[in-house]
Amino acid sequence: IRGSDNAATARNSLMERLDFTEIQAQAILDMRLQRLTGLEREKLDSEMAQLIMDIERYRSILGSPIILDSVVKDELMEVRRQYSDKRRTDIENSAEEVSEEDLIPEEEIVVALSRDGYIRRMPLQDYRVQSRGGKGVKGVSTKAEDEIALLTITNTHRTLYLFTSKGRVFGIKGYILPEPKTGKGKLVGTIVTLDKDERVVAIKDSNLDGAKYVFFVTCKGTAKRLPVEELDGLTRAGRRVLTLAPDDNIARVRVTGGKDELLLTTSMGQTLRVAEEEFRPLGRQAQGVRGMKLDDGDCVVGCDVVTEGRQVFFISDFGIGKRTNYSEFTQHHRAGYGVRAMKLSDKTGKLVGAWGVADDQEIVVISGKGRMVRINTNEISSLSRTATGYKVVRLDEGDSVADVSIVRTDEEVELD
Structure with missing residues (x-):
């Protein structure tokens, strides 16, 4: 990166040497220098591990109708718990009628x-x-x-x-x-x-x-x-x-x-x-x-x-x-x-x-x-x-x- 003349050259070098995609190479260039320390690397590793776990969980939900129904049920129960107050609006089945006279100047x-x-x-x-x-x-x-x-x-x-x-x-x-x-x-x-x-x-x-x-x-x-x-x-x-x-x-x-x-x-x-x-x-x-x-x-x-x-x-x-x-x-x-x-x-x-x-x-x-x-x-x-x-x-x-x-x-x- 330091040896490159500009950002475009640095991005292309990263893509060629490390087989990064353009998005990955640009993300590295956009990072602040402090994120290249060891502590920041541990955070990135932890975030990656969590994303892998989430991906596996979502795949298991989508792959099993039983698990999917259970998740939907749990989420709906949570919505009911948060918003189960008394209705503040009225629901009517009939729509307002517009007569022929209403349309005439x-x-x-x-x-x-x-x-x-x-x-x-x-x-x-x-x-x-x-x-x-x-x-x-x-x-x-x-x-x-x-x-x-x-x-x-x-x-x-x-x-x-x-x-x-x-x-x-x-x-x-x-x-x-x-x-x-x-x-x-x-x-x-x-x-x-x-x-x-x-x-x-x-x-x-x-x-x-x-x-x-x-x-x-x-x-x-x-x-x-x-x-x-x-x-x-x-x-x-x-x-x-x-x-x-x-x-x-x-x-x-x-x-x-x-x-x-x-x-x-x-x-x-x-x-x-x-x-x-x-x-x-x-x-x-x-x-x-x-x-x-x-x-x-x-x-x-x-x-x-x-x-x-x-x-x-x-x-x-x-x-x-x-x-x-x-x-x-x-x-x-x-x-x-x-x-x-x-x-x-x-x-x-x-x-x-x-x-x-x-x-x-x-x-x-x-x-x-x-x-x-x-x-x-x-x-x-x-x-x-x-x-x-x-x-x-x-x-x-x-x-x-x-x-x-x-x-x-x-x-x-x-x-x-």
């Missing part, structure tokens, strides 16, 4: 139902705010004869209540609705079972916190107040909530707190303000009572809950609209004709409906040909109940307003 969506019965959903963020009279974003692709009937803003994880023209209601999750990039969506009759002459006339979000009743009004002016508990546990199987006359259909559905005032509006521009308490609560099978008298050819198109600090927004077939203070409408008893709410003409068309709005809210207007426009309520004129109004949304020739939904500025939902 939660997001705000727009649900649109066409007059031809096609339903689809779209992300709410796809729609930009338009100034008054803007043409908006093309949000729905429809056939010329397939006009949009309903528009609702909701959440993918919440349940939607689908109220039908024949007094039934179904419960479905928002995420089960189709979200096509183009096209009309899916026939609602393939999602819930409808009779031949039955159609969906209202879509409501199930987030009814604080509400005590669901208020129905039919096209012919019949009204009914139903406790919200009657909707608990709704599924796609559906249930009947209102018994109708053969020639009548549900027009509007609202939720109320028990002591609210309601504003009933007709297509010919009449409005009746009435206390909710004038309609006694009824069971699911009941037919309802007279809510409002109508002239021949007239029908109910609006039902709004009167809210302090808000106004009522009216819009006609051809996009003429206005805001009017609730104070312009005095309260009357149910079954009356009401008062004039908006001056109509051939240029305005009939009223589409009436909705309660506050300052700085956004109104989503959807036309029959699928045109969507978001407008801030501050851009809509506040006028008296006898005034006609101004152009709120600019429509293409042959198009008309189909529905409206109200969105708060924080993007929470205020359903129609």
Whole structure:
């Protein structure tokens, strides 16, 4: 070692002269000089003898199943002696289940139902705010004869209540609705079972916190107040909530707190303000009572809950609209004709409906040909109940307003 020029030469010399392996030669080079004394040599001899004994012992264990079983038993007994304290964890056989809903992102969506019965959903963020009279974003692709009937803003994880023209209601999750990039969506009759002459006339979000009743009004002016508990546990199987006359259909559905005032509006521009308490609560099978008298050819198109600090927004077939203070409408008893709410003409068309709005809210207007426009309520004129109004949304020739939904500025939902 001393005569070698470097460590590599010394290692090779040891391997050649003493027939060491490379590992053995390197181990000798790595040893400190003190380990070359006689005492250290005795320690190495003793360690070697012990290793030889261990090797023989392990070979005897591996070569005899009886000895192997005995060793395993002794070692397990030692483990039990050291760790035989009381269990600190619970062992359960069942694994946590993951539902389909857990895997679906939660997001705000727009649900649109066409007059031809096609339903689809779209992300709410796809729609930009338009100034008054803007043409908006093309949000729905429809056939010329397939006009949009309903528009609702909701959440993918919440349940939607689908109220039908024949007094039934179904419960479905928002995420089960189709979200096509183009096209009309899916026939609602393939999602819930409808009779031949039955159609969906209202879509409501199930987030009814604080509400005590669901208020129905039919096209012919019949009204009914139903406790919200009657909707608990709704599924796609559906249930009947209102018994109708053969020639009548549900027009509007609202939720109320028990002591609210309601504003009933007709297509010919009449409005009746009435206390909710004038309609006694009824069971699911009941037919309802007279809510409002109508002239021949007239029908109910609006039902709004009167809210302090808000106004009522009216819009006609051809996009003429206005805001009017609730104070312009005095309260009357149910079954009356009401008062004039908006001056109509051939240029305005009939009223589409009436909705309660506050300052700085956004109104989503959807036309029959699928045109969507978001407008801030501050851009809509506040006028008296006898005034006609101004152009709120600019429509293409042959198009008309189909529905409206109200969105708060924080993007929470205020359903129609």
